[in-house]
Amino acid sequence: MVQYLPLDKAGIISTVLEGALYGFSVLMFLATLWTLTSGRKYAQINIAMVVVACLLFILSTIHIISDIKRIYSGLVLFRDTYPGGPPAWFANVSDPSFVFKNAIYAVQTALGDGVVIYRCYVVWSSIWVIVFPVILWLSVVATGIGGVYILSQPTADSGDIFFQRSGQWITAFYATTLTCNLCATALLAYRLWMIERSVHRSRVGRGLTKPVLMVIIDAGALYSVTLFTALVCFVSKSNGQYVVLDMVTPIISIAFYMVILRIGIAQNSRSREGASTIQRTPLPRSETSNSDRFQPMHVHIERLTEVEIELEGKADEASSHQMSRI
Structure with a gap:
């Protein structure tokens, strides 16, 4: 049973x-x-998203390095010297390595939730829509800081992460970040669904909204x-919560990368659909001889696709530039 999973085995898994x-x-x-970045000038690159991608990668790297170091410390370095052995060492939540990895997790969570809220702001173009998600995000930051601080204070109950003193902070952190993510994602998805519904009948070719x-x-x-x-x-x-x-x-990083990659794929697909096509049109009979009557003439027709969206009685263009911002 997961409830009885030893902490040293949980750490390995x-x-x-x-x-x-x-x-x-x-x-x-x-x-x-x-x-x-590929095929774009510096002015066309979404610097904010590049920075976020790099930060998420750095935080993920630091976190896994910290976990590997903890495995080495618990199972090798302090295996025979720490009272209670590896299970007791892994249970010590006030250990600096455990506090550090949780601080990294809290920062990455705040960053990931902040990106979702930013995307929500981009598609709604209204600060009022994100007021509640921002309040939730501030709660995530507050509970994250509080939880890390409580873990860093050694007490007689430092061997039990579920103890009320630390448990209430961690529970609040999980609950607020879950609520924040659900709220911002729902607002973002609803807005995109509205855009998709409004342009579905008038669209020429594939759009970016539905894939996103x-x-x-x-x-x-x-x-x-x-x-x-x-x-x-x-x-x-x-x-099992450790696992x-x-x-x-x-x-968190994968979820962020998924959106960027899907937008890129959709943009490339849309660009290919805008390429020139060749149609064959026969010349009028009065201007051709019998021998030339059925000889086709190649006409190059460039299809320029432009989608116009009307929301709430106002024209609103859903451009690939806006989608690339999220």
């Missing part, structure tokens, strides 16, 4: 799973950088399900 997800996120990070909408829902669901699992494990006082917690860090 969590690090292995995190390593697998981290490797996948590295590939997605490289692809994301290529998508954001689908990947945002997928990324939000992936992250939310993982957070919900971590929250359930923690509330039920299961050591899920270490998996969340690379998943």
Whole structure:
């Protein structure tokens, strides 16, 4: 049973799973950088998204290095010297390495939630829409700081992360970040759905909105399900929460990269659809002889696709430039 999973085994399992997800996120990070920068001038590059991608990669890297170091310390370095052995060492939540990795996780969570709120602001173009998500985000920051601070204070209960003193902060952190992510993702998806519905009948060729909408829902669901699992494990006082917690860090990065890559794929597909096509048109019979009557003439017709969106009685152009900002 997961409830009785020893902490030393939980540490090994969590690090292995995190390593697998981290490797996948590295590939997605490289692809994301290529998508954001390839074939673009410096002025056309979304610097903010490049910076966020790099920060998420750096934080994920620091986190997994910290976990590997903890595995080495608990199973090798202090195996025979720490009272209680490896399980007791891993249970010490006030250990600097454990506090540090949780601080990294808190920063990455705040960054990931902030990106979703920013994307929500971009598609709505209104500061009022994101007021509630921002309040939730501030709660995430506050509970994250409070939780890390409580963990850093050694007490007689430092061997029990589920103790009320630390448990209430961690539970609040999980709950607020889950609520913040669900709220911002729902607002973002609803706005994109409105845009997609308004342009569905008038669109010529493929648009960017539907692919972006689908990947945002997928990324939000992936992250939310993982957070919900971590929250359930923690509330039920299961050591499985250690496993899920270490998996969340690379998943935050993966969810971010998913959106950027899908937008890039959609933009490339749209560009190909705008290429020139060749049609064959026969000449009028009166101007041709019988021998030339059925000989076709090649006419190059360039299809310039421009989608116009009307929302709330006003024309609003859904351009690829706006989509690339999210």
